[in-house]
Amino acid sequence: MMGDPYNDGYMEEEEEWDREGLLDPAWEKQQKKTFTAWCNSHLRKAGTGIENIEEDFRNGLKLMLLLEVISGEQLPKPDRGKMRFHKIANVNKALDFIASKGVKLVSIGAEEIVDGNAKMTLGMIWTIILRFAIQDITVEEMTAKEGLLLWCQRKTAPYKNVNVQNFHLSFKDGLAFCALIHRHRPELIDYNNLSKDNPLENLNTAFDIAEKHLDIPRMLDPEDMVNSAKPDERSVMAYVSSYYHAFSGAQQAETAANRICKVLKVNQENERLMEEYERLASDLLEWIRKTKPWLENRTTDNTLPGTRNKLDEFRDYRRKHKPPKLEDKAKLENSFNTLQTRLRLSNRPAYLPTEGKMVSDIANAWKGLEHAEKGFEEWLLSELQRLERLDHLAQKFRHKCEIHEEWSAGKEEMLQSGDFKRCRLNELKAMKKKHEAFESDLAAHQDRVEQIAAIAQELNALDYHDVATVNTRCQRICDQWDRLGQLTVKRREGLEEAERILERIDQLHLEFAKRAAPFNNWMDGAKEDLLDMFIVHTTEEVQGLIDAHEQFKATLGEADKEYSTIVSLAQEVVRLGQQFGLTPPDNPYTTLHAQDITNKWSEVRDLVPRRDQTLQQEMMRQQNNERLRRQFAAKANVVGQWVETQLDAVASIGVQMRGSLEDQLKKLQAFDKAIIGYKPNIDELERYNQEVQEAMIFENRYTQYTMETLRVGWEQLLTAVARNINEVENQILTRDSKGISEDQMNEFRMSFNHFDKNRTRRLEAKEFKACLISLGYKIRDDRQGEADFQRIMSIVDPNSSGYVTFDAFLDFMTRETADTDTAEQVMQSFKILAGDKPFITAQILRQELPPDQAEYCIQRMAPYTGRDAVPGALDYMSFSTALYGESDL
Amino acid sequence: MAGSMVQLNRSPGQPWGFRLQGGKDYGQALQVKKVQPGTPAAGSLLPGDTILSIGGTNARQLTHMQAHQLIKSAPTTLQLTLTRAQSTDFSNIKPKGPVKFSPWKQN
Numbered sequence: 001m002m003g004d005p006y007n008d009g010y011m012e013e014e015e016e017w018d019r020e021g022l023l024d025p026a027w028e029k030q031q032k033k034t035f036t037a038w039c040n041s042h043l044r045k046a047g048t049g050i051e052n053i054e055e056d057f058r059n060g061l062k063l064m065l066l067l068e069v070i071s072g073e074q075l076p077k078p079d080r081g082k083m084r085f086h087k088i089a090n091v092n093k094a095l096d097f098i099a100s101k102g103v104k105l106v107s108i109g110a111e112e113i114v115d116g117n118a119k120m121t122l123g124m125i126w127t128i129i130l131r132f133a134i135q136d137i138t139v140e141e142m143t144a145k146e147g148l149l150l151w152c153q154r155k156t157a158p159y160k161n162v163n164v165q166n167f168h169l170s171f172k173d174g175l176a177f178c179a180l181i182h183r184h185r186p187e188l189i190d191y192n193n194l195s196k197d198n199p200l201e202n203l204n205t206a207f208d209i210a211e212k213h214l215d216i217p218r219m220l221d222p223e224d225m226v227n228s229a230k231p232d233e234r235s236v237m238a239y240v241s242s243y244y245h246a247f248s249g250a251q252q253a254e255t256a257a258n259r260i261c262k263v264l265k266v267n268q269e270n271e272r273l274m275e276e277y278e279r280l281a282s283d284l285l286e287w288i289r290k291t292k293p294w295l296e297n298r299t300t301d302n303t304l305p306g307t308r309n310k311l312d313e314f315r316d317y318r319r320k321h322k323p324p325k326l327e328d329k330a331k332l333e334n335s336f337n338t339l340q341t342r343l344r345l346s347n348r349p350a351y352l353p354t355e356g357k358m359v360s361d362i363a364n365a366w367k368g369l370e371h372a373e374k375g376f377e378e379w380l381l382s383e384l385q386r387l388e389r390l391d392h393l394a395q396k397f398r399h400k401c402e403i404h405e406e407w408s409a410g411k412e413e414m415l416q417s418g419d420f421k422r423c424r425l426n427e428l429k430a431m432k433k434k435h436e437a438f439e440s441d442l443a444a445h446q447d448r449v450e451q452i453a454a455i456a457q458e459l460n461a462l463d464y465h466d467v468a469t470v471n472t473r474c475q476r477i478c479d480q481w482d483r484l485g486q487l488t489v490k491r492r493e494g495l496e497e498a499e500r501i502l503e504r505i506d507q508l509h510l511e512f513a514k515r516a517a518p519f520n521n522w523m524d525g526a527k528e529d530l531l532d533m534f535i536v537h538t539t540e541e542v543q544g545l546i547d548a549h550e551q552f553k554a555t556l557g558e559a560d561k562e563y564s565t566i567v568s569l570a571q572e573v574v575r576l577g578q579q580f581g582l583t584p585p586d587n588p589y590t591t592l593h594a595q596d597i598t599n600k601w602s603e604v605r606d607l608v609p610r611r612d613q614t615l616q617q618e619m620m621r622q623q624n625n626e627r628l629r630r631q632f633a634a635k636a637n638v639v640g641q642w643v644e645t646q647l648d649a650v651a652s653i654g655v656q657m658r659g660s661l662e663d664q665l666k667k668l669q670a671f672d673k674a675i676i677g678y679k680p681n682i683d684e685l686e687r688y689n690q691e692v693q694e695a696m697i698f699e700n701r702y703t704q705y706t707m708e709t710l711r712v713g714w715e716q717l718l719t720a721v722a723r724n725i726n727e728v729e730n731q732i733l734t735r736d737s738k739g740i741s742e743d744q745m746n747e748f749r750m751s752f753n754h755f756d757k758n759r760t761r762r763l764e765a766k767e768f769k770a771c772l773i774s775l776g777y778k779i780r781d782d783r784q785g786e787a788d789f790q791r792i793m794s795i796v797d798p799n800s801s802g803y804v805t806f807d808a809f810l811d812f813m814t815r816e817t818a819d820t821d822t823a824e825q826v827m828q829s830f831k832i833l834a835g836d837k838p839f840i841t842a843q844i845l846r847q848e849l850p851p852d853q854a855e856y857c858i859q860r861m862a863p864y865t866g867r868d869a870v871p872g873a874l875d876y877m878s879f880s881t882a883l884y885g886e887s888d889l
Numbered sequence: 890m891a892g893s894m895v896q897l898n899r900s901p902g903q904p905w906g907f908r909l910q911g912g913k914d915y916g917q918a919l920q921v922k923k924v925q926p927g928t929p930a931a932g933s934l935l936p937g938d939t940i941l942s943i944g945g946t947n948a949r950q951l952t953h954m955q956a957h958q959l960i961k962s963a964p965t966t967l968q969l970t971l972t973r974a975q976s977t978d979f980s981n982i983k984p985k986g987p988v989k990f991s992p993w994k995q996n
Contacts, residue, residue: 349920351917352916352917353916354916747988747989748988748990750990754990754992774991774992774994775984775989776984776988776994777982777983777984778984790975791979823922884910884922885910886908886922887953888904888907888908889906889957889960
């Protein structure tokens with residue numbers, strides 16, 4: 001009676017008893033109950049049902065309806081008449097439809113159905129169940145009954161007291177049903193409390209739960225199951241197939257939901273990484289934009305404190321503000337690489353940052369910053385040196401002015417005096433001599449005024465900040481000097497006019513005047529030398545000054561003899577006055593008194609030991625500077641060596657290929673730790689360097705290292721370790737996600753390192769080509785080969801940097817082995833959740849996905865606008881393509 | 890980069906028959922993701938082609954939806970400037986079997 005699709009061993013066995021009309025009455029009773037319930041479980045979707053299976057299908061109408069519901073297809077319009085031939089026509093339409101599904105109905109005729117033949121009706125319904133509920137079950141290419149049996153065996157395998165061998169006796173004690181439910185929905189049933197000895201209770205439990213929670217109506221009667229010697233196989237199969245459909249559907253939905261979650265997580269993480277990249281890039285560029293003008297501004301307020309302040313600011317910038325930004329920059333490059341790796345692994349196109357925020361833009365901006373910074377510190381230090389020298393010059397200027405002003409005070413009044421018109425001849429002669437002496441004194445001062453003017457000019461040329469005061473004072477001195485010259489000439493004319501009348505000589509006074517004046521001048525010079533300000537940078541220079549001072553001291557003996565001579569001349573005048581009882585007149589030949597000479601001489605002698613002391617202090621200061629130089633140099637030589645050694649060691653890790661990636665990572669992390677532990681040495685050196693700078697030491701011949709070269713080396717080391725760690729992590733990521741074996745990884749690494757001759761951890765195009773050839777790629781030495789190679793380059797070097805990293809190389813070598821998601825796979829997963837409909841609802845999404853992912857979908861899905869839309873329908877197809885930045889046109 | 894010009898023709902209401910990928914808002918260039926056989930796009934576009942301009946509009950500045958609308962609203966002809974995709978199939982030059990490093994191999 002059955003068609004080909006069911007013509008297996010199982011069916012042949014059935015034909016035996018069918019032909020002989022030997023349907024067991026007990027089985028017939030069970031089938032009636034079961035098939036009725038099965039039909040109703042479908043007919044209820046059309047809002048109807050049957051009560052008596054051999055009666056209610058007789059006019060063919062509900063039969064056609066049943067087929068429409070279970071197939072989802074439209075049958076021809078039924079005849080509405082109530083005549084017998086109308087009924088036969090309708091039943092035939094149903095049978096034709098079944099036949100059109102590839103089932104041959106050999107022994108079932110429409111007349112027998114219309115006549116209410118129970119056996120034929122049940123046979124027909126079984127055919128329908130077999131075709132529409134069981135035929136589609138495929139488990140590992142087995143069909144129908146075998147497939148369903150295998151499914152039951154697998155699902156109940158963990159349950160020791162269940163052993164499914166068939167669809168009759170194996171289900172009799174009810175435990176098999178309970179196990180099937182517990183396996184899929186463990187929360188619904190307390191399996192451990194069930195016993196093989198309570199079949200009735202077991203069956204009732206299973207059927208109740210299936211009805212209440214799984215929406216499977218009761219199709220079997222527990223009493224019949226327990227009481228019949230062998231339950232009806234077809235009834236049990238019909239009922240079990242409902243379990244299969246309920247559970248396998250749920251399983252499919254679970255897989256689909258998992259796939260969607262996985263894809264959404266990747267997307268959310270990528271979006272987060274892109275946002276983070278954009279934010280970091282914006283911040284860094286903004287900081288560079290703000291900082292650069294400050295470094296480019298090479299002006300100071302021209303004062304020492306202001307310039308020292310600026311050096312402090314620069315030190316802060318270099319030690320506190322710049323290092324974290326450099327870290328940000330490295331982090332940015334690393335997260336860019338990570339993101340690209342992730343995108344590649346998840347089959348998304350490469351990430352292009354917003355214009356102006358490319359990695360190369362950031363590198364350029366950083367280069368601009370470094371360029372602006374270059375020479376800033378040297379400039380600042382030289383500026384400090386210049387200002388210090390200026391300060392010193394200004395003090396010298398003031399010192400000379402004071403001496404000159406002291407000398408010139410009252411000279412104008414004296415020259416304008418009319419005293420020579422009211423005196424005797426001898427006094428006049430004296431006055432004339434006195435004036436001549438003044439004139440030579442005036443000439444002697446010419447040099448000093450010129451020196452003052454020269455210093456003022458130099459201060460102007462060097463742009464001294466308080467040049468206005470200097471110029472005013474210098475102008476005043478020069479103006480007065482001119483007036484003195486004019487007044488001197490005028491007075492000499494007056495004196496010469498009267499000279500012809502007056503003459504007198506005092507030999508003693510004359511002798512005194514002759515000796516005192518030059519000696520006094522010499523003393524002025526010596527005083528000036530003893531108070532001379534100096535600036536030196538080495539012990540040798542101080543020693544030079546000390547030697548000069550010693551030489552000066554050697555001349556003091558001769559000077560003391562001259563002093564005694566001059567004083568004895570004056571004492572002779574006094575002695576003569578006392579001897580002859582008269583008051584000695586004032587010395588007409590000089591303004592100098594013996595007392596002046598004595599005072600000045602004692603001043604000079606006092607200044608000599610003070611000079612000794614000053615020079616000794618300077619010597620000590622220079623010796624201390626020498627100590628600071630040695631202290632810095634000793635430490636710098638150790639740290640410099642250490643940094644260079646570490647740099648070499650880190651560079652060689654990636655190249656040596658010893659051990660697995662995890663070993664490399666561990667080694668690098670150990671380096672990272674060691675470097676962090678070494679930081680106090682750098683800090684110590686920074687303190688020494690600060691001492692050196694504060695002592696105004698500008699050169700150090702004991703070491704080739706400067707603080708700046710060490711800072712750069714240190715930062716290179718930090719960056720290199722962080723970068724290497726990131727590279728190895730990316731390689732691990734790639735290796736794990738693609739399932740590359742350790743051996744295969746070593747082949748790739750060996751070939752890559754072999755061609756990475758200069759150990760830059762990247763290959764030039766030429767090297768990369770040789771590498772591919774060594775790995776067996778057939779790249780011919782002609783135009784075709786060049787074209788092939790360019791195609792490969794466009795994949796491994798999408799930004800045309802001219803270099804291939806190990807990461808990109810690895811990805812290329814393994815690009816076909818990756819398990820990737822595509823928009824189609826995601827769409828297919830949503831379709832399963834949506835029950836094959838072209839749209840999905842918020843309710844289903846909330847049911848099937850974790851809350852935050854469900855909301856992610858609901859917020860982004862557009863309303864579905866197809867003709868079959870229901871209220872609230874969402875378009876999962878455009879959403880799925882949009883996840884990959886795609887849309888259909 | 891100079892690209893090649895392509896013109897597509899369709900009857901009213903017919904889809905162009907290709908899938909668009911990327912856009913400014915995705916941080917990706919606009920690309921042809923796949924082409925449906927038997928449509929106006931078939932034979933003219935290839936998966937992986939990069940779209941440089943749509944009509945006269947520079948595509949670099951467009952978001953995905955802007956480009957989508959621009960192409961969708963084109964009546965019966967559509968002019969695109971493309972950078973042609975390069976094939977990513979290397980099976981003809983790939984080594985057969987497992988990859989072994991053999992430094993003596995060279996051109």
